[in-house]
Amino acid sequence: MKKSNPTPLLLKFIAEEQILLRDFLKLKGLSKRALTAVKFEGGRIIVNGEERTVRWMLEQGDQVIIEFPPEEVGEGLVPELGELSILAEDDSILVVEKPAGQGTIPSRNHPNGTLANIIFGKYVIDQHFATVHVVTRLDTDTSGVVCIAKNRHIHHLMSTQMQQTRFDRRYIAFVSGWILEDTFTIEMPIGRKDGSIIERIVRPDGQYARTDVLVTGHFEIDGSRYTIVQLQLHTGRTHQIRVHMEYIGHPLLGDDLYGGPCHLISRQALHCRSISFKHPTTSKNVSFESELPQDLLKLLPMEMKSQEGYKVNFSG
Incomplete structure (x- = not known):
């Protein structure tokens, strides 16, 4: 794929009061790294159609446009065509x-x-x-x-x-064994397992990790019992859900790395069902959901097959 001339990436704001441009950009969350790139790597700061420095004094109603320079892309990232x-x-x-x-x-x-x-x-x-x-x-x-x-x-x-834990991520997982509690929280630190570059474990010197668990159903196949859980992440450690569920004795189905049974599904039975956050430029709360894929739908008990009725819901 051939690249053509880059189109500048723009952010637009309106000044709400008289304020120094440098302070205004700080209030809008512009990082020092981003500001440095704008100043020295080909970007521009434009106020009411004129290029200005961060020492410019804004008046109420001024239009501010941040023009970011094109970003460099590492050689390891190659553009490919494919379905999205x-x-x-x-x-x-x-x-x-x-x-x-x-x-x-x-x-x-x-x-x-x-x-x-x-x-x-x-x-x-x-x-x-x-x-x-x-x-x-x-x-x-x-x-x-x-x-x-x-x-x-x-x-x-x-x-x-x-x-700041204002980003909400919720998952659906199928785990081995029956979990008898309705809701509970796992707060256990996670770190790399000695001798492995991939596997993580709960360990005292690991990073703080918190996972909220809500049990939504149970099922049994050929005498083996399983539990369906919905999970809310408060931290984002590598393999967090997989490690926490293995730690409490209920590894994910299909998760051979952490001891989960693999006869019902050939991959870890984990799906990110929804994310919610404040939109970074509009400040509106937004939420997005993904339906369960077919391989996980097949694991649901008959009474839970309806996608419409199977929503992620945590109290509090």
């Missing part, structure tokens, strides 16, 4: 559904065909010259909603939301 299931898109964010079996970003084991490769291919066609900023990454065999920021500034704003 788009839930929503605007100038700031792209929300898509990722199927199980597809990597989110290129890696040694999955250098091509990842979600990022295909999104970058879309960017090239759309003449949107930015790298792919993944806000909510999913494991290769986890399906569901993924949020992408369409430039580095938006990524910064979204990451800040996640750090």
